[in-house]
Every structure is written in C-alpha cells, then in structure tokens.
Amino acid sequence: MNPLAIPEIVIRRIPLYLRTLALLREQGQTVTSSQEIGDRLGISATQIRKDLSYFGEFGKQGTGYDVRYLEEQLCRILQVDRDWSLVLIGAGHLGKAILSYGGFEEGGFSIAAVLDKDRRKIGSRIGDLEVQDIASLPEAIAEHHVRIAVVAVPVSDAQDVVDALVDAGVKAILSYAPSPLALPEDVHVEYIDPVVGLQSMTYYLDPLHR
Amino acid sequence: MNPLAIPEIVIRRIPLYLRTLALLREQGQTVTSSQEIGDRLGISATQIRKDLSYFGEFGKQGTGYDVRYLEEQLCRILQVDRDWSLVLIGAGHLGKAILSYGGFEEGGFSIAAVLDKDRRKIGSRIGDLEVQDIASLPEAIAEHHVRIAVVAVPVSDAQDVVDALVDAGVKAILSYAPSPLALPEDVHVEYIDPVVGLQSMTYYLDPLHR
DNA sequence: TAGATTGTTAATCGATTAACAATC
C-alpha cells in the first residue's frame, strides 16, 4: 500500500547489524565494511548495502562505514536512541532471569515494574524492584509511560495477561509463552520460543541408529 | 543443489503448526483444517497446504486433517517423535529458568546435564541435576549421547564454550548469548535474543512527543 | 447429491544477487 514502506524483513535485520557494530566497537574498531559485517552474520555484503540504502547513505566509497556513526544512525532509525520503559509480567524463574540479564538496558530498554498475580510473590523484592499486584497494571503503565510489555507467565495465563495489557494501552508485546496470541492489528508481538528453534534443528540432524 | 531439498523457511514453520495442533488437541478438537490453523497463526491456508505437500498427503478432501494424526506425522518429520538429550551450559539465573521450564520436555527434549565453570556453582543441585564442572563436558556428552547443547553463558564466554561443544561433537546449538558465533558449516545454531525482537518492534511504534 | 476442503499448478509477487558506475 505505502510505496515507501520498508520490508519487514529488512527491519528485522537491522538489530543484527547493531549487534555486530557494537561488537566491532568493543573490539576497538572504528571503521568497517559491508563485507566484514556480512561475514560475521553470514549475510551477503550486497544485501547489507541494499538494506541500508532504504534509509540513506551512511558510508564512504573506498573506505566503508564509521562504526560509531552507523551504529548511531541505525539506533535512530529503530528508535532505540531513546530509553523505553517496559513492564514485566511474571516474577517466576524466567522473570528473575530476565531482570538479572543486563541486555535489555544495553539495548535501550529499562524494566520499570514487575507484576505478578501470585500473592506469595507480590511485595517481594527482585533486584531494585518490588513485585506488584497484577491488578495495579493500569497504574504502573500510566506512571512509567509504558508502551511495551514482556510476558513471562505460563501459557494458561498468557492470553488473559495480554488482554489486560492491550486494555491498558500497551502497543508491543514480547511473549515468552509459546502459544499464538490473539491481538488487535495495531499491537505488535514477538515470540521467544526456544523449542521452535530446537525443533527446526532436529530436522537436519542425522537420525540416530541404535 | 539437491532438487528435493525442502526450503528452510518451510522447516521453520512446521514447529508452529505443531504448537497449534497441540493447542487444538488440548482443547479437545479432533479434526481441523488448513483454514483454522492459518487463522490462529496469521498464515494463509494455501501456504499451510503447500508446506505440508512437501512431505506427503495428510488430509481428507471435504473434511480436513485429523489433529492427532497430523501432529504425529509432523513430529516424525522433524524427528521429535523421539527424545533428544541436551546439555545445558551455564547455571546462572537463565540456566535455572531453563531447567524449571517444562517446555523442553514437552517438545521432545530432556536436559541430561548442566555444566558451569564457576567453582561456587559446581556441585550444587538444581532440580534433579547436580551442576558439573565444564571440564567434564566430553564425558557428559559421551555418556548421554548428546548432540544438542543449550548455551546460557555471558557473551564473553560464549565463543569458548561453543568451541568446546564443537570439539566434543555437538551438532546443534541453541544460544542465549546475543552475539554471532563462529561455527563449522555442519553445526546448526539458533539464537534466542529478546532484544532483537524488541528493537524491531520499536521501529513501528509512534514516536513519543514529550 | 451438494458442500467443503484438500493437493497442486501456474501466475504473481517480493527478495536476493550480480554487475557496475561513482567516487573516496
């Protein structure tokens, strides 16, 4: 419909370019090339240049790309040049692992509140945060201007939680519950499902003969 | 090269079909259609029929698919009609969350051993398992006939761990470390990276005006 | 039978890649 719309598949590769640029920067490299980024990711150099060309010109012929500059530009494009507040639903083992993982902060996200429905968990502290009652979801979301939620609850609770999130105005959901969720069209969702990854790898493994 | 090779993108959708079939089965449904599966997943019915046709004929005209039969066949195709032993590397918060998550077992995988390099963790128990020294990796892999590993260690350790896994004969790796790994061609890898998912959603969110 | 749904072909659509002029 929109002739300027950028293919979603391109958008999904930009975070990978960012990962690679961060790595190169940490290794002290200041300049890189589409070839080098591609080699690291197993993607062709042409594809990387083509992807970037949707957004502008970021390199210099003969030289390549300034690592910091390109990183900065891609952050701006993905809108991660600002900080996004998240709410985390679910304070079980997975929730705790998510809270202790520094990668969200590094990626431009900060977890502003943790909520759970379990009375035994509500009020307990995890790191800097106190687990809140899921009933106070609307307040937590309003207070921190949250538009993104991370769902780390059992499959059986996931749809209810997601319905509540949508009612509270959340526009993007990262779900660790491995079941397809029903959502309005204007709410984005991404699934984290390790079993899906494992199951597509077993297809390629030689069958065991024992 | 191989004219009979099935597109990887098709293989990656089969686990999603399995998820949906399991859900339908749990809801007591015995028969389904490509339309219904597609509606749940946001995929066209035609695509599902086309995907299945790479492997054979599983339905009945006018009726649809027997839920249990199709589930069984797809499990067979992906080789998850058997049990795969995994080793888990990393006994931190994430490792514990992975161990407490029942989804692996349900999906055809069982975690046979947990290993870590941290002296303070080695010897401690998590659930049914005792954390082993990473140095005993080759023995653990041989003992349990392991060909798949789950990596839940910091980025700084990931490449070393993966090198050791490859040396020990592992052929598939599920990595929670968000950095591209260097691997031989015959070793499969899947990445679990929540930040990549979040960062591609922020692209689509309306910019905040404050 | 009539209605429903599959499996498959051919057409369309979109993504990747090869090639190369531009230029640092």
Next chain:
DNA sequence: TAGATTGTTAATCGATTAACAATC
C-alpha cells in the same frame, strides 16, 4: 593515481498466492 568500497539498477531467484480439479 590505483585500489577499494559504496549505492543502485536490472536480472535472477525463490516464496506466496490465486485458481481449480479432485474427491471425501
């Protein structure tokens, strides 16, 4: 300058979809 690498066009490749005969 010569060599390197970008940005972009056109060609190729592959995936999705529309259409429909087959048939339960």
